[in-house]
Amino acid sequence: MTFSTELEAKFARLLASYPPGRQRSAMIPMLMFAQDELGCVSAELVNEVARRIGVTPVQVEEVLTYYSMLHRKPLGKAHVQVCTNISCLLTGGAELWEQACSRLGIGHKEVLPDGSISLEEVECIGACSWAPAIQVNYQFHHFVTPEKLDRLLASLRNENPHAV
């Protein structure tokens, strides 16, 4: 498989980050960074990472299934993650989650047919003091209100706010 030069540089750096014989340690970071570039962890990527760190593909699969941020199918271009854990629950996070589902007509871990947006109800994302919080891909949104959420979804769909 070929990757961008930035990703190859990252891989090289990762493989040199761990003690000799411990290249397996690079597995999860490699999968995460590659997923960011490719959109998901494909079977081809599993084989490639396995080859580069010297393990079998099934050893990569075993790890891959454990971690909630690694996924085999592509998510939406914007992956909207709504936290409903305790601090967000107390400040309206559950309502934001309902709102997002009903506006988009999709549910947990589902993707819009055009691939623009996917949704996920997530556990605490470390923004409790600025709750309710949402993450779009890696970007945090704090103190989210129903209006802010509508505007956000509209901009992600590239439509005018009234169409959401």
Place this chain on the structure above:
Amino acid sequence: MLYNEPSPLEIKVLTRRFGLPNSAHIDTYLATDGYKALRKALEMTPKDIIEEVKVSNLRGRGGAGFPVGMKWSFVPRDSPKPKYIVVNADESEPGTCKDRLLMEFDPHQLIEGMLIGALAVDAHAGYIYIRGEYRYLIDILDKAIAEAYERGYLGRNILGTGFHFDAYTHTGAGAYECGEESALLESLEGKRGVPRIRPPFPAVVGAFQCPTILNNVESFCAVPPIIRDGGKAFADLGVPKAGGTKLTCLSGHINKPGVYELPLGFPVDKMIQEVGGGIRGGKKLKAFIPGGSSCPVLTAAECEGLTMDYDAMAARKTMLGSGGVVIMDQDTDMVKAALRIMRFYAHESCGWCIPCREGTAWLRKILQRFSDGLGVRGDINLIGELAKNMLGRTFCPLGDAAALPTISIVEKFRDEFEAYLTRQPPPSRAEEPLRVIA
């Protein structure tokens, strides 16, 4: 830009650079006493470094509150194996959002803390294990690490002393359990985040099966001020058995939520009223989580005269935990709160041991059924008993973390569970036979 206004009641030791222009840059750090503690530590013996940390009464800030100096003293310095520094930056205890700020606004303080730890135990490599969601912090830390190499604070022959140390960031990929130290070490080796049996503890058999000091971000960040200004100065900020300040994350029904650095022993009432600006909407306090959702919940009455310190919390049968304070007002539905908390643990249980995997799953189902209005009287005791049966019987403390808040809620707010029984089930469900919802 800061995420919240500081409070005049804060004592800014670890957060003193927050809000400075370009606070993450090495020049800002160096202009404000940065890497002075490292210079001092390079002249000290390892034993003296550890002694100074012991004098500071610094206790672990990740949740368990174990004395940091003592933990460091367990590392067999003369072992022929390499030694490692591991920073727990997994920060995923619900209610906690402080390590994020320490890394965003002052990454060099963390690097300096790692370096001093490395001198204490003769380590030459260190890893910062950062939760996957905090991707932007990897960029910030990588940049800070690069600056430190460039200026001779990392790498070979640090400041011309012959000491060498390499620092690396390592991303997680979404798993609360990987904050548990032994699961973190498994994950760092490219495996599923399943806990290890202890003993041996990480100090003896840690990263890559070698002696390791593993501490929370905030614990490492406290070390440069301790070495720079002396352990005693730090100890004096707190209470007799717990020194220094604690980054406290106020969230929930509070007027001024935010992260505040408060001295240990700070009164809870003053924290809510004066630092946090009181309960939202002028309402009354109903329940209080002192340090992340794994802690037993306190009632308003139990908060009277309470101070934010490890022993005071232990006396009320709860924990200071990670510093994630969650405020719940008089209108909070405690059944729903208990359910949401259990949904989290059931989702995050790694599945390795049966009491935790099954216990959290069944508690979630029973609480869901109850919250849906389909509960029966026997459920109330069942929830408490099931949770108690998990206590101390799981492979790692995640089981306790799930059981403790649940037991406290069902015991202290039993009347709310009783009240649920008198509610009519939702019409669509009324005809359903009693069943457990998957």
